[in-house]
Amino acid sequence: MPNDQSIASEQALTPSDASLTHRLRQAFSSLSALRNIRLEFRTGAGNSVLLLDGPAMPDPLQFRLGESNGCVLLHENASSDTERFLLKTAVGAILDKAEVEKREELLLDELGTNWESLEALYEISTDVLRFGDVRNALSRLIERFASLQDGMHACLLLTRNGILHPLATGTPVPDDISWDDLGALGQTVQESRTFLVNGRGAGREHVAVVPGKVMPWTTASSLAAAPITSRRQTVIGLLLVWRDDSLFIFDAPFSRLLEAITHQASMLLESDRLNRTMLENDRLAKEIEIASSIQQTLLLGHAPVGISWLRISSVSAASQQIDGDFVDFLKHDNSVDVFIGDVMGKGIGAALVGAATKSQFLRAIANLAIQGKVPSPVDIISRAASRLGERLIELERFVTLCYARFDSVRRCIDFVDCGHTGILVHRKHTGETFFLRGEDLPLGIYMVDEWHQHSAPVMPGDTFLLFSDGVTETKDPAGELFGDERLIECLESWSSLGPDILLKQICSQAEEFRSGGPQTDDFSCIAIQVSADADDNPIAIQNGEFLCETGELPAFRGWLEASLSGIEPESMMRLEAAACEIFVNCAVHGAAHTRENPICVRSFMGEKHVRLEVRHQGPAFDPLAIPPPSFDGSRDGGFGTFIVMRSADELRYCRDGEINLISITIIRRKAPEAT
Numbered sequence: 001m002p003n004d005q006s007i008a009s010e011q012a013l014t015p016s017d018a019s020l021t022h023r024l025r026q027a028f029s030s031l032s033a034l035r036n037i038r039l040e041f042r043t044g045a046g047n048s049v050l051l052l053d054g055p056a057m058p059d060p061l062q063f064r065l066g067e068s069n070g071c072v073l074l075h076e077n078a079s080s081d082t083e084r085f086l087l088k089t090a091v092g093a094i095l096d097k098a099e100v101e102k103r104e105e106l107l108l109d110e111l112g113t114n115w116e117s118l119e120a121l122y123e124i125s126t127d128v129l130r131f132g133d134v135r136n137a138l139s140r141l142i143e144r145f146a147s148l149q150d151g152m153h154a155c156l157l158l159t160r161n162g163i164l165h166p167l168a169t170g171t172p173v174p175d176d177i178s179w180d181d182l183g184a185l186g187q188t189v190q191e192s193r194t195f196l197v198n199g200r201g202a203g204r205e206h207v208a209v210v211p212g213k214v215m216p217w218t219t220a221s222s223l224a225a226a227p228i229t230s231r232r233q234t235v236i237g238l239l240l241v242w243r244d245d246s247l248f249i250f251d252a253p254f255s256r257l258l259e260a261i262t263h264q265a266s267m268l269l270e271s272d273r274l275n276r277t278m279l280e281n282d283r284l285a286k287e288i289e290i291a292s293s294i295q296q297t298l299l300l301g302h303a304p305v306g307i308s309w310l311r312i313s314s315v316s317a318a319s320q321q322i323d324g325d326f327v328d329f330l331k332h333d334n335s336v337d338v339f340i341g342d343v344m345g346k347g348i349g350a351a352l353v354g355a356a357t358k359s360q361f362l363r364a365i366a367n368l369a370i371q372g373k374v375p376s377p378v379d380i381i382s383r384a385a386s387r388l389g390e391r392l393i394e395l396e397r398f399v400t401l402c403y404a405r406f407d408s409v410r411r412c413i414d415f416v417d418c419g420h421t422g423i424l425v426h427r428k429h430t431g432e433t434f435f436l437r438g439e440d441l442p443l444g445i446y447m448v449d450e451w452h453q454h455s456a457p458v459m460p461g462d463t464f465l466l467f468s469d470g471v472t473e474t475k476d477p478a479g480e481l482f483g484d485e486r487l488i489e490c491l492e493s494w495s496s497l498g499p500d501i502l503l504k505q506i507c508s509q510a511e512e513f514r515s516g517g518p519q520t521d522d523f524s525c526i527a528i529q530v531s532a533d534a535d536d537n538p539i540a541i542q543n544g545e546f547l548c549e550t551g552e553l554p555a556f557r558g559w560l561e562a563s564l565s566g567i568e569p570e571s572m573m574r575l576e577a578a579a580c581e582i583f584v585n586c587a588v589h590g591a592a593h594t595r596e597n598p599i600c601v602r603s604f605m606g607e608k609h610v611r612l613e614v615r616h617q618g619p620a621f622d623p624l625a626i627p628p629p630s631f632d633g634s635r636d637g638g639f640g641t642f643i644v645m646r647s648a649d650e651l652r653y654c655r656d657g658e659i660n661l662i663s664i665t666i667i668r669r670k671a672p673e674a675t
Helices: 015-031 080-112 116-129 136-146 181-190 202-206 254-296 347-367 379-396 483-497 499-513 550-563 570-590 639-647
Strands: 037-042 047-050 061-064 071-076 152-158 164-169 193-199 222-228 236-242 310-317 323-330 335-343 399-407 412-418 423-427 432-436 454-457 463-467 521-532 540-546 597-603 609-617 651-658 659-667
Touching: 015 037, 015 047, 015 080, 061 080, 061 193, 071 080, 080 254, 136 152, 136 164, 136 236, 136 254, 164 236, 181 193, 181 202, 181 222, 181 236, 193 202, 202 222, 222 254, 236 254, 310 323, 310 335, 310 499, 323 347, 323 521, 335 347, 335 463, 335 521, 347 379, 347 399, 379 412, 399 463, 412 423, 412 432, 423 483, 432 483, 463 483, 463 499, 463 651, 483 499, 483 639, 483 651, 499 521, 540 550, 550 570, 550 597, 570 597, 570 639, 570 659, 639 659
Parallel strands: none
Antiparallel strands: 037 047, 037 071, 061 071, 152 164, 152 236, 193 222, 222 236, 310 521, 323 335, 335 399, 399 412, 412 454, 423 432, 423 463, 463 521, 540 597, 597 609, 609 659, 651 659
């Protein structure tokens, strides 16, 4: 890295380096608005001159300057690979443009007053750009260049698989020329140097004679060639010109002109390559977008609505825009089936296997249903696995799967777990959280004849979570996993708010945990909540009305205890904590005319639950949208809502016109009888 003294020594530069510094500053003036880059010009003598001021970075990129022994150093702190690529391309293009301008200056000096050559050069540099097709543009380039002198021939050859093929020529040329066929000329050009010879027999002496191949330049009296290079300075072809008579000699000015033309050809080819790359990327992006849309239709079913005792929500996010996770839902007369699967691998291949697997399951269900009854989960698994197993083994793929049925009559869940992540359950009735797991292997490991179905009770207020391993295996920048414990904490904190908000919080916390890092695996999650008042009709309903002011809190608490007298103390304590917090919020945020806009409350008491509905007119506020409190003191607020969420077994909020409606449900937990 240059030190401050070397950068400050600009006055000691040679006249040529000082002139080059001035031209480079002008060339890079278009980038002066970028403050996150630093550009230095390092001369062949080791002096460094600051072109654009910015922060110095270790290991800057070097761009060699063809007209001197110097180089340009690029210090960049790009935020992404795309930004870095665009920055490198921009600097390279500016240097190329500056080099072309310098060559044109030298060429103009050497051509002097030869206005015919000046006019031809201008036409070659501008008229050729009118052609959109690169082949036509290069043909025009060679045609105009050859017309500079009567009797001059030109041919542009490009390599493909190591063989040179003519792309633009006015003379018949063999289509399978090797570099060895060009002898000393080919060797010189491959070294990125210009070849130039004059004199009788120049073609025969310097170019190999190959039997069976007619090389039109073997009889040339003057012969010149210059390399065509790629953006990475790799030789990808050459421009070869020759004359059969000795009336015109290829000299230094002509060599300059030849180099300018080959540079023009290189830029046309690079522009065409970049354009084709952009078109290909656009095509792939459109195909991926279409495939992603198809995947949403084929792999990701929609959670059913309108089920009185269940609320279901799902979310899925692919790590590569298309994923191998699949989910679906099936409604029967007295039950709902939910299944989630994860194919080994990512991308389109995994998505195709996932679509085929899901198709086999739906086909198995349809075939078994012909027998006149709803097939059990284990029968569905057995039927689908018998058809999928061998194919998955042949493809060296496996699929983890969990198939669960929620039975409204038996109030239980029947499930088969094939090597999946298990089912995470938060039981409000007891406050515990646990996993339901099976012992079967994933589909495709080896052929299995017997699968195992398990059952567990379903209780009011339960929340079930089915998820892919992309949820718990989300990584932070240090490589630590999100893990089961964080998922359990999220479930216990947010399950009372319903499946929709629960999944939003899981996604939000997983994204925050990644801290901007990439999503390395497909992310799918299904939340099913059993209604807290399922199978329990209210046996007592009470109504109350209070002024919208905090001074009414004692009267409200007294009404609450009277209307719900007889319920167990633990249930009453939790309901009172949540209800009083909601009442105070309504009073604080309610309308100014308290007598015209009272707080209306209604209590419902059943054998298994109690519910309180609070209605009031006022500005919209959603207590569920308030962020959780910070227990380390870094942020105020949120504690009241936290108390409500932790106290209630089910909490709902909606707005009807100018009315806020909040519902709090508590599952009654009766004390055990004395023995």
